[in-house]
Amino acid sequence: MPALWRSTFVLVMVLLAISRPSLASEATGNGTEHTITTLPIVIWKWEEIHFPYLVALWVLVSWLCKLVFQLNPCLTRVIPESGLLICIGWVLGGIIYGADKVQTFRLQPFTFFFYLLPQIVLDAGYSMPNKLFFGNLGAILVYAVIGTCWNAATLGLALWGCWLGGAMGNIDTGLLQLLLFGSLIAAVDPVAVIAVFEEVHVNEVLYILVFGESLLNDGVTVVLFNVFDAFVSLGGAQIDAVEIIKGIISFFVVAVGGSLVGVVFALLISLLTRCTKNIQIIEPGFIFVLGYLSYLTAEMLSLSAILSCTFCGVCCQKYINANMDERSVSTVRSTMKVFANGSETIIFVFLGISAIDPSIWVWNTAFILLTLLFIFVFRFIGVFLLTWILNQYRLVPLDFIDQLVMGYGGLRGAVAYGLVLLLDENKYKEKKLMISTTLIVVYFTVMLQGITMKPLVTWLKVKRAAVSERTLAEKIQNRTFDHMLVAIEDISGQIGDNYMRDKWNNFEEKWLYWLLMTPIARKSCDPIFNIFHKLNIKDATSYVKEGERRGSLAFVRNENKADVDFNKKFGCIDFMTRSSKDENIFFLRDSVPSVCLDMHEQDLKMRESEDFDAHHLLQQHLYKGRKQHRHRYSRKQLEVNKDEHEVQEIFQRTMRSRLESFKSAKMGVAPPKKISKHLKKDQPQKMPNGKSTDNSKSHAYGDEDFEFSEGDSASGYEAAGGSFPMRAYRGAGIVNPAFMAEMDTMDPMPPMQQIPSWLAETEVDSSNMVPSQRAQLRLPWTPSNLRRLAPLCLSTHSNDSFLLADSPATQEGISELPPPPPPQDGQGQGTHK
């Protein structure tokens, strides 16, 4: 609670600051009018900056409101955020009205349609689950187009009937005006719907239906609005069959044309991202600018801007995500969310503020209540009717409860309000009544239906979204299912959905990938491979986390044991993360070992007799001091703080340390790893140089960290115990996770042990057969170990319980191994004690 009060106080202060413009403008007015007599030291320049200043302040205020709510989770659990934002909008509006006696701030249609809406639509399109969307596109279109027309027509007609019957008293309107009103208020609002449905996690089919419908029917409703607006302007007498047919044609042209504009822009974006590799910094910017342009272009051509922006987002997501750098993708994602969420917040706050203005309120009980009733009833009827028709054709019919939730989820929102403000007061005498009715409808649906939605979903036991962890098995199986269905359709001679999907996939793979994707992206775009890659990364991060936690904790208690264990895991994982992070490395892997072999042998002779005292150690491992390369600033590049000399130095050092590891491996002498701290500290610094070295040999990158740590070798192989064989193996620069697994299990194999790892590696490479066999031999246990660790790492916060939970898993892993040969006897226990 104190948090709430504090924030409220801040809000009030900000508001007071805002509501002072009258004073401020007077002051500046005085200042500028008079010719100056002396040099002013500071001037009050409110007048010049007040517009951007107010905008920025309002954005800040709205976002602060959101912050306030998130501090009170018990509040947001009951009332959806959108409702709360509207409430605080009322409060703010009240304060402003109290201060100024007029409502200074209102949501302007232009601001709404051109500055607030586009990013929401673009974000919705961009983060749309593609497969689900296109899989249900038919149903979504039926709901969006026919459903919206149904809602508009029935509401208009029913209101007209009541008006004719005299239920509303004396208001100046007509059939066309009421139809127009019906069409503007017909559309389910994506902003409101997403805000509510994101909090109740309904199953994915239901979600995509409601979400897709709300997104597309905005486009439809704007089109309908324009058509009816034109009809009203023409006047009832002018409208004949030709005009109506024209209206219908324009409806389809506007909707389809808008979508096409969106698709064209999606193609453009995808093509652009193909060649933005060298300007990675503004790469994400293109998405936003072009997305916005698609909106504006469609608007310019008087096509449906919302549809255009939606389809732009939906169509381009796959290709740009594949084309762009991973970093840019996450930038786009998060920025998109910032914009969308931000403007959503602003919209709701202003929906609240706009209401506190007596000048817009006209009360007509019958009109308002009837509208509310009709909207509610016809929405349900429409949903039931359309679902019944759709269920005749759907593979998985929607059940009754789903339909209820769909009907109940018909929240109206800001689009309706924006549209109603666009009305021309000269043509529509009852504009104010329409505005107040729209506001009431919005409040009613967002607040009441929004609040009751969650209990309803729980009460009806709607199928919730299954929280499924994507696994490789599932992904592979999904793919098999696809192929299977296509094959069965072929055999039974039917042309069905699967047939069409298969056709499309072939077309996409053949042409679109070629046209829209960079060659590298094309290679790695396979979903099975992708999920494999992601799982690896996930494992790696959890592994590192676990290693850090474990290492740091155990380090304090018992130096020796912890060291061994931690080092082992850490080094291993480090390796893995990097290799899997960069696909290029994956693919370049084949060209690895030959180069470094030569270097090794040369260096070997040169530095045979060298010993490792502390001096040398420092000299080798501390970077040379260099001025002014750490904190350079560049607008063009992300990684500026790397120095070419340093890269050189690091490279040389890597080579040197590789030589050492080679030497030690050959002599049967392995340095123990002691400096676990080094590992951690040096990692970030060294990241940059990876890029430069991996051109020549991708693996130089991978092994430098642990090489580094083993530089100070002193004790022999026996002393090193279990950690040795694996490390030596790592030195060979294997980058494939397939080999990763072998590292741990390397030791039980006596013949391999004696061979320096890279030699083994080259043999393997020349024959090209051995790795697979080796992989077959003993892959299973290490990664399974990995998998088991992952959940543990997530779930445990207390370290003690973590260690407890973990130890059985490790032991288990060990026990699966074949019993190690005698010389290595001690190692199993040594490592995992």
Next chain:
Amino acid sequence: MHIVIKLFGVPLSCPITNSMNIWFSCFLFIIVTPAHIVRLYDRFEALDKEKTGHLRPQDFGAINRLAMNPIGDRIIGAFFSPGQETVDFHSFVRILAHFRPADKKHPKDPSMPEPVNSRTSKLKFAFQLYDQDKDGKISRAELLQVLRSMLEMQVTEEQLESIADRTIQEADLDNDDAISFEEFRKSLEKVNIDHKMSIRFLR
């Protein structure tokens, strides 16, 4: 020589040699409705170029698009029970019946044997596509074969192998380095099989 059999108001025209099959299939109408049988019978005849009343693997191979399907030959194989060279209409329908969406309106009669479109039998069908040697387990090599055919050129052999290993580790509960049917079922517990293994026209 054709006879016309009227079955639940649906006239079925079929050669006498196959009438027994048709009748037999009609006992299966719980899993496939008469209308489907008519359609499938037309298809069966179209595939059966030599009019023997039996389909051979070559007949399936003649379907163009099936040849492009990476697991097409496995699907074809699934139609032929072990040791048999041909498939008659009855088995043909029985196999396709796997792909009928589960009927939610009529809850299963416990006294009846499990229908072929139940979740378990659907999964069994999917499972045996992998398990080519019919030992009840998907071995690493078998999985690798499927992966190889599905991932084509994009991925190198070693990556394939590590994917296969990883998949087996995910599913493998008893650490025998292979996926048994139980494990297979477990690994797909969250997947809505009825969605994924159903075809609309068989509804």
